[in-house]
Amino acid sequence: MEIHDNLRVNMARPRRFSWSKFFVIALTIFILLFAAFAFYAYMALRPMAKAESNVQAVVKQKTSLTNLHDMTVDYRDGSTYAVLGSENGQSKVAIIHGKEKKVHVFDYGNGLTRNQIKQLLKNDYQSKRIYSANLSEYQNTLVWELSYQAKDGSLNYLTIDYKNGTVYRAVNGI
Structure with a gap:
């Protein structure tokens, strides 16, 4: 305080930078951004997790496959789900087309990896x-549905037989 003409005047002092407040605010912002990202990721992955649990439930209900794992989804002719499992010690794959409840089971393990x-x-x-x-x-046969980029940059699709690699369909140069 300063005395000026017999009056006490409070002079405004420049405030000091508070590192503790800075770290608290920065940590709060970081936590909020992390929570928003985690919520966004959860909401984005939720439909796939729900579809996976639905497909596994249908496969368990319609077949005697156990130890279900490695679900893949192919969108070439609608949604086609493939789930690996085992039956009596043999590896099998169950295929479900879209929202159908019909399950096709094929032998797995004696084809192309x-x-x-x-x-x-x-x-x-x-x-x-x-x-x-x-x-x-494809046509009641287990196949690989492949999509790849060629050397020239074009997008290509192949449908090849799982056991011997015979090409059933090919779409080149998209």
């Missing part, structure tokens, strides 16, 4: 990038 598919696409089709490799069904 994902690594063999990748090599096939790189060697025979000169793929630059592989977007998806999902199990599906």
